[in-house]
Every structure is written in C-alpha cells, then in structure tokens.
Amino acid sequence: MTALLLHRIGVVTGIPMEFQFGTNWSQFARATGGVIGQPLAMEGVFSFFLESAFLGLFLFGEKRLSPRAHWAAAFLVFLGSWISGFFIIVTNAWMQHPVAYRILPNGGYEVTSFWGLLTNPWALIQYAHNMSGAVITGSFAMCAVGAFYVLENRFSESGKIFLRVGVIAGLISCITQIFPTGDIHGRYMAKHQPASVAAMEGLFHTQRGAGIVLMGQPDEDKQAIDNPLLVNNVLSFLIYGTTKAEVQGLDKIPRDQWPEPLPLLYYAYHIMAGLGTYFALLMVAAAVLLWRGKLFATRWVLWPLMLSFPLPYIANTAGWMTAEIGRQPWIVYGLIRTDQGYSKYVSAGNSLFTLLGFMGMYSMLSILFIVLVYRIIATGPEKAAPALVAEPITVA
Amino acid sequence: MGFIWFWLVAVMIVAYVVLDGFDIGVGIVHLFVARTEQERQISVRSIGPVWDGNEVWLLAGGGTLYFAFPLLYASAFSGFYLALTIVLWLLIMRALGIELRMHLEGHVWRAFFDGMFFISSLLLAVFYGAALANVIRGVPLGTDGYFFLPLWTNWQLGPQPGILDWYTVIGGVLALVALALHGALYLIVKTESQLQERSRLAARYLSITLLALTIFSLPATMTARPDGLQNYQHYPVLFAVPAAIFAALIGILYFSRKQKDREAFTCSCAYLTLMLVGVAVALYPRLLPSSNDSANDITIQKAISSPHTLQVGLIWWAFGMCLAVMYFVIVYRMFRGKVSLDSSGYGH
Numbered sequence: 236m237t238a239l240l241l242h243r244i245g246v247v248t249g250i251p252m253e254f255q256f257g258t259n260w261s262q263f264a265r266a267t268g269g270v271i272g273q274p275l276a277m278e279g280v281f282s283f284f285l286e287s288a289f290l291g292l293f294l295f296g297e298k299r300l301s302p303r304a305h306w307a308a309a310f311l312v313f314l315g316s317w318i319s320g321f322f323i324i325v326t327n328a329w330m331q332h333p334v335a336y337r338i339l340p341n342g343g344y345e346v347t348s349f350w351g352l353l354t355n356p357w358a359l360i361q362y363a364h365n366m367s368g369a370v371i372t373g374s375f376a377m378c379a380v381g382a383f384y385v386l387e388n389r390f391s392e393s394g395k396i397f398l399r400v401g402v403i404a405g406l407i408s409c410i411t412q413i414f415p416t417g418d419i420h421g422r423y424m425a426k427h428q429p430a431s432v433a434a435m436e437g438l439f440h441t442q443r444g445a446g447i448v449l450m451g452q453p454d455e456d457k458q459a460i461d462n463p464l465l466v467n468n469v470l471s472f473l474i475y476g477t478t479k480a481e482v483q484g485l486d487k488i489p490r491d492q493w494p495e496p497l498p499l500l501y502y503a504y505h506i507m508a509g510l511g512t513y514f515a516l517l518m519v520a521a522a523v524l525l526w527r528g529k530l531f532a533t534r535w536v537l538w539p540l541m542l543s544f545p546l547p548y549i550a551n552t553a554g555w556m557t558a559e560i561g562r563q564p565w566i567v568y569g570l571i572r573t574d575q576g577y578s579k580y581v582s583a584g585n586s587l588f589t590l591l592g593f594m595g596m597y598s599m600l601s602i603l604f605i606v607l608v609y610r611i612i613a614t615g616p617e618k619a620a621p622a623l624v625a626e627p628i629t630v631a
Numbered sequence: 632m633g634f635i636w637f638w639l640v641a642v643m644i645v646a647y648v649v650l651d652g653f654d655i656g657v658g659i660v661h662l663f664v665a666r667t668e669q670e671r672q673i674s675v676r677s678i679g680p681v682w683d684g685n686e687v688w689l690l691a692g693g694g695t696l697y698f699a700f701p702l703l704y705a706s707a708f709s710g711f712y713l714a715l716t717i718v719l720w721l722l723i724m725r726a727l728g729i730e731l732r733m734h735l736e737g738h739v740w741r742a743f744f745d746g747m748f749f750i751s752s753l754l755l756a757v758f759y760g761a762a763l764a765n766v767i768r769g770v771p772l773g774t775d776g777y778f779f780l781p782l783w784t785n786w787q788l789g790p791q792p793g794i795l796d797w798y799t800v801i802g803g804v805l806a807l808v809a810l811a812l813h814g815a816l817y818l819i820v821k822t823e824s825q826l827q828e829r830s831r832l833a834a835r836y837l838s839i840t841l842l843a844l845t846i847f848s849l850p851a852t853m854t855a856r857p858d859g860l861q862n863y864q865h866y867p868v869l870f871a872v873p874a875a876i877f878a879a880l881i882g883i884l885y886f887s888r889k890q891k892d893r894e895a896f897t898c899s900c901a902y903l904t905l906m907l908v909g910v911a912v913a914l915y916p917r918l919l920p921s922s923n924d925s926a927n928d929i930t931i932q933k934a935i936s937s938p939h940t941l942q943v944g945l946i947w948w949a950f951g952m953c954l955a956v957m958y959f960v961i962v963y964r965m966f967r968g969k970v971s972l973d974s975s976g977y978g979h
Contacts, residue, residue, distance in 0.1 A: 246726070247727070250723070258709055261708065264705040265776075267701075268701020272694070273698055276698035276944070280947070287683040288684045288961070291679070292965060296965055578709035581712045582779075589713070600727075603727075
C-alpha cells in the first residue's frame with residue numbers, strides 16, 4: 236500500500252521533468268537533443284514500460300499469480316525504477332561532464348560514441364552515490380516505522396523486523412554513501428569542476444594544506460568565512476591524499492564563472508555532508524546495539540531513529556542542489572551557459588504562473604501524502620482497515 | 632531515416648491515443664453510466680491494472696520525439712507552454728482521482744475523487760483534440776523555428792491565433808466525443824448487467840454524434856488548412872484512409888446494434904488510428920506547419936537528429952519496443968474478461 240502511494244506520487248511528480256526540457260529550456264533542448272535525447276528516450280522505452288506494466292500486475296494480480304510470480308513482478312518494478320534512475324543520471328552527468336560528443340556545423344551536439352555516453356565515469360559514480368542515498372532514505376523510513384511500533388509497543392513484532400532490516404541496510408548504505416561513492420565523487424569534481432568544489436567548501440583563496448570548514452557563514456564581498464570552525468589540512472588530504480597539496484580557490488576562477496548563488500551552494504553542500512555524517516554515526520550506534528541484542532530496549536537510539544526519517548529527504552535534496560548549483564553558470568559544463576538555454580518566447584509572467592501552479596499542487600500533494608502515509612502506518616501491518624487489504628508494507 | 636522515424640513516432644502516438652484513450656473515456660462516462668458505489672468500483676477496476684502503462688506511451692512517445700526531432704520538441708513544447716503545463720496538471724489530478732479513491736473511505740471523499748477523475752479526463756480529451764487541431768491549422772512559426780501561443784486570442788483563424796479558436800474547439804469536442812465513445816465501448820466489453828446497459832445507451836448517442844462531427848470536421852479542416860489535400864491528390868490511393876474512417880464509424884454503429892461488443896470496440900480503435908493516420912498523411916513531410924509562411928514549416932528534414940544517432944537509436948528502440956509489447960500482452964492477457972469485485976486483493 237505504502238509502496239503504491241509512494242510510487243504513484245513519485246511518478247506523477249516526475250512526469251513534468253520529461254516535458255520541462257522542452258517547455259522551459261527549449262534552446263538547450265534543441266542544441267543537445269542529439270545527445271541527451273538518447274538517454275531520455277531510452278528511459279521511456281526501457282524503464283517506464285517495465286515499471287508501469289508490472290506495477291499493475293503486482294497490485295492487481297496477487298490472486299492470479301503464484302507467490303513466486305508475484306515476487307517477480309515486484310522485483311521487475313524495482314528494476315524498472317533503478318533503470319529509470321540510471322538513464323536520468325546519464326542525462327545529468329552529461330550536463331555535468333560532457334563526454335563522447337562533437338559539435339555540428341549548425342551548433343547542435345551529436346553523440347560520437349553511444350557506449351561512451353552510457354559509461355561516462357561521472358554518470359557511474361553519480362549513480363552509485365545517488366542510489367546509495369535512495370537506499371538510505373528507504374532504510375530510515377523503515378527504521379522510523381519500526382521504532383514507532385516498538386516504542387508504542389504496538390505491532391512490535393513487525394516493528395522489530397523493520398528495524399532489523401532497516402538498520403542493516405542503513406548501515407551499509409550510509410557507509411557506501413561516504414566511502415567510496417562520496418569520496419570518489421568529490422575527487423572527481425575537484426578535478427573537473429574546481430570552481431564548484433571551491434565554492435562548496437567556501438575556499439576563496441588558493442591554499443597549500445587547505446582546511447575543511449565544518450561551520451561558518453560565507454561572505455562573498457569580504458571573500459572570507461565568518462565564524463569558521465576549521466580543521467586544518469583536511470581538504471587537501473581528502474582531495475589529493477596528502478596534507479600539503481595545493482587546493483585551487485575561487486581566486487583562480489574568473490568572477491563570471493563563479494557558481495551562483497554561492498551561499499546557497501555552500502549551505503546545501505554542508506547540510507548534505509553534515510547530515511550524511513550524522514546518518515552514519517546513528518546507524519553505527521544502532522547496528523552495534525542490534526548486534527548485541529539491545530537495540531529494541533535502547534530508547535535513546537530508538538527515538539532518533541523514529542524522528543530522523545525526514546532528514547534523508549533533506550540530505551538528498553541538498554545533494555542535488557549541490558550538483559545543480561555547483562554546475563552554474565553552465566547548463567552544460569564549459570559548453571552552454573544557463574542563460575543561453577532557456578525558452579526565449581516563454582515570458583517571465585507565464586513561467587511564474589506555471590511555477591506557482593506547480594508549487595500549489597505539490598504542496599497539496601505533500602499534505603495529502605503525509606496524512607495518508609500516517610493513516611497507513613497507524614493502521615498497522617497486522618490488521619487491515621475495511622477498505623485497505625492486508626498487504627505487507629514493502630520497501631518503496 | 633526521416634521517413635522511418637516519422638512513422639515510428641506516429642505509431643507511438645497512435646498507441647497512446649488508442650490505449651490511454653479508453654481509460655480517459657471511462658473517466659468521462661463513468662459518472663453517468665455507473666450509479667452505485669459498486670458500479671463505480673467496477674469501472675475504475677476495469678482500467679486499474681492498465682491505465683498507468685497506457686499513459687507511458689505518452690512519455691515514451693515524447694522521449695522518442697525529442698530524440699528523433701529535437702527542434703520539433705523544443706519548438707512545440709515551449710510554444711504550447713501553457714496548454715502543456717495544464718495537461719501536466721490534469722495528468723497529475725487524474726492519477727490522484729483514480730488511485731486515492733480507495734485510500735479514503737466515505738462517500739464524500741469518493742465523490743470528490745470521482746469528480747476529479749471525471750473533470751481531468753474530460754479536459755484532457757478536449758486538450759488533446761485541440762492540440763491535434765493546432766498542428767493541422769499550423770502555428771505562427773518564426774524564421775528561428777520558435778513560436779509562442781496564448782491560450783486564446785479572438786477565437787479566429789488568422790495570423791495570430793490562440794491555442795483555442797473555433798477550429799481547435801471543434802477538434803477538442805470531436806476528441807471528447809470520440810474518446811467518450813471509446814471508453815463506453817470498452818466498459819461494455821468489460822462489464823455486465825445494468826452498468827453495461829447504460830454504457831450501451833451512452834454509446835448509441837455518442838456514436839451518432841461522432842458520425843455527425845466527423846462529417847462536419849471535413850469542411851472545417853479544409854477551411855483551416857486549404858492545402859491539406861495536396862498529398863491525397865498526389866496519391867489518390869490515399870483516399871482509402873478517409874473511406875476507411877467512415878467504414879470504421881459504420882462498423883461501430885452496426886456492431887453495437889448487433890451487440891458484438893468486441894468488434895465494436897475494435898472498430899473504435901480503428902477509427903482513432905485512421906483519424907491520426909489521415910492527419911499524418913496530410914502533413915507529411917511537415918511536422919508542424921506554419922500558419923503564415925510555409926517557408927517556416929518545421930519539416931522532417933529541418934528537425935531530424937543526425938544519422939549516426941538515429942541508426943544507433945533504431946537498434947535499441949526496436950529491442951525496447953519488443954519488450955514493451957511483450958509486457959502489454961502479458962498484462963492484458965492476465966486481466967482479460969469481465970471485471971468482478973471479488974477476484975482481486977487490491978482495495979477498489
């Protein structure tokens with residue numbers, strides 16, 4: 236049930252993206268259609284059909300299918316979603332780090348190597364990082380429901396299963412999120428998008444033995460971090476593996492190529508990294524307690540597990556903001572500036588109209604979503620309400 | 632290559648209209664033909680396992696269109712900006728209407744979501760018809776291949792038309808009636824007793840209206856696009872398409888009366904397919920004609936992706952489509968036959 240609700244809301248809120256390349260970014264869409272049209276069309280052909288067809292089978296076919304076939308239908312829905320994620324990341328990765336293309340005489344772009352596009356190193360590492368983040372989100376949602384049941388002492392047998400699965404999946408995904416995926420992603424960015432990394436870290440001046448800012452407020456005019464909480468040498472070490480290495484600061488980058496808005500990028504990155512660290516610490520603590528058989532009685536861990544479920548959504552959003560603002564002022568890094576990509580003939584008034592409409596609609600959707608998910612959780616997995624039929628809550 | 636991709640995209644659009652057409656149609660007629668809660672549940676259940684997959688043809692078709700004809704995608708999507716955004720909102724509302732009715736029990740909520748399902752289906756049909764009519768009439772394309780259309784101006788044809796004018800409204804109404812009929816015929820196939828009887832009655836009125844509208848749309852189209860017959864006059868054999876359209880309409884009337892329900896539904900599929908083929912034949916090789924200067928028409932040649940891209944595309948597209956067709960065969964076979972409420976675990 237929950238899986239269905241999450242999936243439906245995910246699908247309907249995702250459809251607009253397929254359209255927006257054309258509606259709002261038509262100059263960009265026209266120039267790069269020969270490249271990113273490929274993964275976008277493949278997403279439709281290979282993943283959306285798979286996902287939607289087998290979702291229908293999964294939901295309506297329980298009585299007509301053997302348990303094994305029913306499980307296979309669920310698995311194919313999962314496969315479809317993950318394939319979809321891959322193609323959309325290939326698209327984004329090409330915008331972050333264009334490969335396997337050539338520029339045509341009319342100013343358009345063409346793929347020179349199909350496999351080169353699909354195996355863009357940036358895409359592979361970004362995909363791993365992104366999907367690991369998705370598993371974190373799922374694990375935290377599962378842990379939260381489990382902790383809620385155990386703390387309430389209702390449905391606690393199911394709650395314990397949720398916690399066990401959630402903590403193990405959470406521990407693995409929280410670690411892979413930082414190492415290797417986050418680590419490699421960061422180094423790769425430092426190599427290919429030095430401006431983004433400098434802005435993310437708030438590094439205004441090129442430095443040997445650059446430190447990492449844990450907290451502080453960037454001041455663009457003074458080109459400094461206010462109230463910095465700094466750990467020396469760590470940034471150099473993280474990027475180059477030695478504490479003495481020189482890290483390029485924003486002073487090496489022409490002013491018109493600084494990512495904007497810089498403070499938002501800086502905060503997005505710090506929120507993502509800070510939350511990621513918290514997730515890993517919490518999951519390590521929970522896993523140790525689970526190992527020792529004490530988790531279900533340890534309230535000081537169950538409480539944060541229950542309350543932390545919104546945080547991975549925030550961390551994922553902040554991560555995407557880091558990627559997208561970090562790429563500015565480019566829509567395709569180094570090739571097309573964002574102000575050359577928008578739809579010329581769509582006036583600001585028209586786009587504001589649609590933006591407000593989407594904001595209104597998505598706000599209503601979120602309220603509806605929270606109410607419905609809470610009702611399903613409160614009903615519990617063991618007893619079904621009249622209109623809801625017993626279907627175990629599954630990982631979305 | 633251009634010829635192949637033109638027709639491949641056309642096939643995907645036809646698949647979308649024929650398949651999603653019947654679930655949109657069910658949305659339009661279900662308020663009238665399904666009176667009790669049980670009948671409402673049966674109507675929604677009849678499309679429950681398949682509507683989402685049907686809708687994917689729109690997304691996959693849009694993606695393929697972008698891939699094969701980037702200029703057309705960029706130009707049309709930004710030019711029809713407002714209409715497309717509204718279509719997106721309607722698609723979201725429709726999905727919620729279908730899916731949330733069983734999450735909130737109580738007849739007030741159900742009536743609310745049924746209404747949402749109805750209104751969004753109705754408006755989608757009108758918008759799709761109007762969209763097609765816009766493509767036939769043409770849009771005020773500039774030399775750079777772009778345009779922007781407001782939702783309406785003075786409701787007239789002419790140099791500065793809106794998305795809605797008298798001609799495109801006719802297109803919208805025609806699509807509304809055609810899809811409502813398509814949905815009613817589908818319900819007749821999938822249901823029994825009273826619900827089926829009321830669907831039969833609806834189908835009878837709708838099919839006569841559709842016949843009248845189809846005849847009326849011919850002179851209207853000649854007014855909106857005077858050169859629309861060029862391809863037909865060049866290859867008179869193509870007149871078989873409009874002839875077949877009328878044959879399909881007669882088929883719908885005949886088989887409905889004989890209560891040969893599957894045959895009637897098949898004729899309706901044929902009608903929708905042939906109408907679209909008729910338009911595609913008239914437009915070829917234009918993808919989006921200009922309403923003021925035919926030199927600005929977006930043609931296959933202007934909009935097509937580079938040959939290497941398209942050759943690679945042909946391989947994965949063919950492979951992916953075989954898979955997709957296979958999924959559809961599995962799903963439709965699994966859910967063939969009349970809908971009943973006791974056979975599935977899912978809470979409609």
